[in-house]
Amino acid sequence: MFTVKMEKECGCFKRSGIENCKTFDNRDDAMQEAKEWSEEMNETFCKKHNFTVVEEGNDLIIKVDMN
Numbered sequence: 001m002f003t004v005k006m007e008k009e010c011g012c013f014k015r016s017g018i019e020n021c022k023t024f025d026n027r028d029d030a031m032q033e034a035k036e037w038s039e040e041m042n043e044t045f046c047k048k049h050n051f052t053v054v055e056e057g058n059d060l061i062i063k064v065d066m067n
Ligand SMILES: [Zn+2]
Pocket: 010, 011, 012, 013, 045, 046, 047, 048, 049
């Protein structure tokens, strides 16, 4: 089981109404979702935050950095 989740929920994320945690049966699906998810947030959110995917065991954590 692989999990994609946000490290922390910034204000934009909370306003977006996106579900924080998603689980997948295989790593490739999880990684693809994590990448698409972070790209979408980089393009559509406030642009003050930068989202990157980091692997921690079976978890793919989307980290939030200030630009
Ligand atoms: Zn933001």
